[in-house]
Amino acid sequence: MSVHPRIVRSIPFWILVAGSVAAIGGGTYVLVEKLSHMEATILDNTATGVDVYVGQIWGVFGGILLGAGVVGLALALATAALSSVFPREPRRTAGEQDRHAAVPAxxxxxxxxxxxxxxxxxxxxxxxxxxxxxxDTTAPDPATTSTLESPSNDPQQR
Known part of the structure; x- marks a missing residue:
């Protein structure tokens, strides 16, 4: 049996962690790149309406993506913490299941x-x-069985 909690081997958990880290990285890149471009064009007086207004929307999108990544990472860490607090019963391996199923009747x-x-x-x-x-497959004693279980061949009892 492994000493690692089950969450370490959980594929959805690692997808959440990887997706959250990717969202944090992508959101940070978009936010910093668009805002720095917008700041540079405003400071050198070459900014157009597209640079200013569309740059703001891209900045907001980058911030939302960054925030979603942080929330996802916090969820992953909370799930891992709860998983270690409430340990689950270990799964049986196929060999253990076969051993329990192989007990003769x-x-x-x-x-x-x-x-x-x-x-x-x-x-x-x-x-x-x-x-x-x-x-035990011996036949039951007719004297001890009820008439409901096995009908009697005696015509007087019918």
């Missing part, structure tokens, strides 16, 4: 009440209970 014990002939003639409070194996 004869090893399973089913406890059923069995009434002996002696107990059938006595009052109902003195019944014996014994464990019967699931592999």
């Amino acid at each position: 004869s090893e399973h014990v089913i406890s059923e009440p069995v009434v002996s002939e002696r107990a059938a003639s006595e009052p109902a409070d003195s019944t014996e209970t014994t464990a019967v194996s699931a592999a």
